[in-house]
Amino acid sequence: MGIESTLADLKGKQLSELPKVTAAGTSNSSNSAANRNRSRNKQSRKNRRRQKKIMVSPVQRLYETCKDVFANCSAGIVPSPEKIERLKAVLDGIKPEDVSVMPEQPYFRRQAGRKYPAITYQHIFECEKFSMGIFCLPPSGVIPLHNHPGMTVFSKLLFGTMHIKSYDWVVDVPSDTSADAAGVPGKDTSADAAGVPGKTSADAVDAIPGETSAAAVDGIPGKPLAAAVDAVPDKNSADAVNDNGNTSADAVDVPSKMSTDAHPSKTKKPGVRLAKVKADSDLTAPCNTSILYPADGGNMHCFTAVTACAVLDVLGPPYSDSEGRHCTYYQDFPFANFSVDGASVPEEEKEGHAWLQEGEKPKDLLVIGSFYIGPEIVEN
Numbered sequence: 238m239g240i241e242s243t244l245a246d247l248k249g250k251q252l253s254e255l256p257k258v259t260a261a262g263t264s265n266s267s268n269s270a271a272n273r274n275r276s277r278n279k280q281s282r283k284n285r286r287r288q289k290k291i292m293v294s295p296v297q298r299l300y301e302t303c304k305d306v307f308a309n310c311s312a313g314i315v316p317s318p319e320k321i322e323r324l325k326a327v328l329d330g331i332k333p334e335d336v337s338v339m340p341e342q343p344y345f346r347r348q349a350g351r352k353y354p355a356i357t358y359q360h361i362f363e364c365e366k367f368s369m370g371i372f373c374l375p376p377s378g379v380i381p382l383h384n385h386p387g388m389t390v391f392s393k394l395l396f397g398t399m400h401i402k403s404y405d406w407v408v409d410v411p412s413d414t415s416a417d418a419a420g421v422p423g424k425d426t427s428a429d430a431a432g433v434p435g436k437t438s439a440d441a442v443d444a445i446p447g448e449t450s451a452a453a454v455d456g457i458p459g460k461p462l463a464a465a466v467d468a469v470p471d472k473n474s475a476d477a478v479n480d481n482g483n484t485s486a487d488a489v490d491v492p493s494k495m496s497t498d499a500h501p502s503k504t505k506k507p508g509v510r511l512a513k514v515k516a517d518s519d520l521t522a523p524c525n526t527s528i529l530y531p532a533d534g535g536n537m538h539c540f541t542a543v544t545a546c547a548v549l550d551v552l553g554p555p556y557s558d559s560e561g562r563h564c565t566y567y568q569d570f571p572f573a574n575f576s577v578d579g580a581s582v583p584e585e586e587k588e589g590h591a592w593l594q595e596g597e598k599p600k601d602l603l604v605i606g607s608f609y610i611g612p613e614i615v616e617n
């Protein structure tokens with residue numbers, strides 16, 4: 238009864254708000270009033286639709302596109318060309334302000350006196366299908382040569398200039414070759430020992446002034462860092478930073494430098510593999526999104542910040558230790574450094590080839606987990 242009467246009241250009210258329709262003989266003025274009302278209502282509906290569109294932030298659109306694009310994907314399964322293009326188009330249109338990243342932020346300050354300036358990773362989102370995050374690199378920041386096993390990776394440079402060097406495996410050459418390594422660094426085991434990741438103590442993280450805290454590191458779910466950075470801070474990398482910030486036992490430890498400063502060895506080197514150079518050039522924003530695939534497009538890549546820069550990375554699927562998608566780090570050597578049976582590259586193509594050898598994590602390199610501060614993503 239109560240509900241019925243309420244509905245009746247409401248109905249009556251709604252009806253009373255409709256334009257009055259009269260019988261034949263309606264005056265011109267009432268007709269034109271009705272027309273004006275109809276026109277206003279139409280305009281108002283249009284405005285509401287427009288507002289709804291505006292309210293979907295670019296990063297929300299990115300999230301929703303990723304959900305669709307990676308819905309049926311898994312390791313080694315690449316989205317269809319149509320879906321790749323759709324996601325690329327969304328990423329191409331994203332600007333630094335869409336994700337609240339600006340060159341003036343402390344992440345991007347020059348860190349004098351530090352060989353590998355601390356890099357910040359802002360985790361945006363991760364699920365089992367894909368992950369999204371932003372790498373913030375100060376000048377000279379390096380994300381060392383690493384791979385993306387079974388993944389399709391979209392990298393959108395938001396601002397700055399970045400050097401990209403990338404490789405794909407040469408597949409018709411023995412993959413595990415014992416090579417005569419003229420000028421190839423030996424393995425520095427003592428350094429490796431110090432680089433073994435320890436359990437974090439969640440000590441305060443302060444590598445970038447006033448921005449990152451231990452809570453921020455702990456608060457980053459899962460395995461956030463697209464370049465396979467341990468989410469768990471390493472006590473052994475407790476020093477670091479300097480004039481700009483004061484990195485202490487904090488941050489997220491990044492794999493060790495590929496022993497480029499090690500002394501040459503004449504020993505036989507197992508585990509080197511021939512790779513072809515895919516890219517070796519500077520990229521300056523604004524520019525289109527770079528894409529790599531499980532077997533081509535430069536699956537092994539290294540980023541070096543020529544200027545301060547920010548990269549929005551989308552990985553599908555993300556790294557997963559439990560599913561065997563680990564990040565492996567490499568050191569690259571000129572083709573001429575090795576003499577290997579079974580590897581034949583025409584003279585004119587030698588420049589475009591290199592030997593890659595798995596390496597250790599650079600213990601003196603830090604990637605610090607930080608909260609993403611851009612528009613919130615609403616999961617659906």
Ligand SMILES: [Fe+2]
Nearest residue numbers: 385463464538
């Ligand atoms: Fe990467």
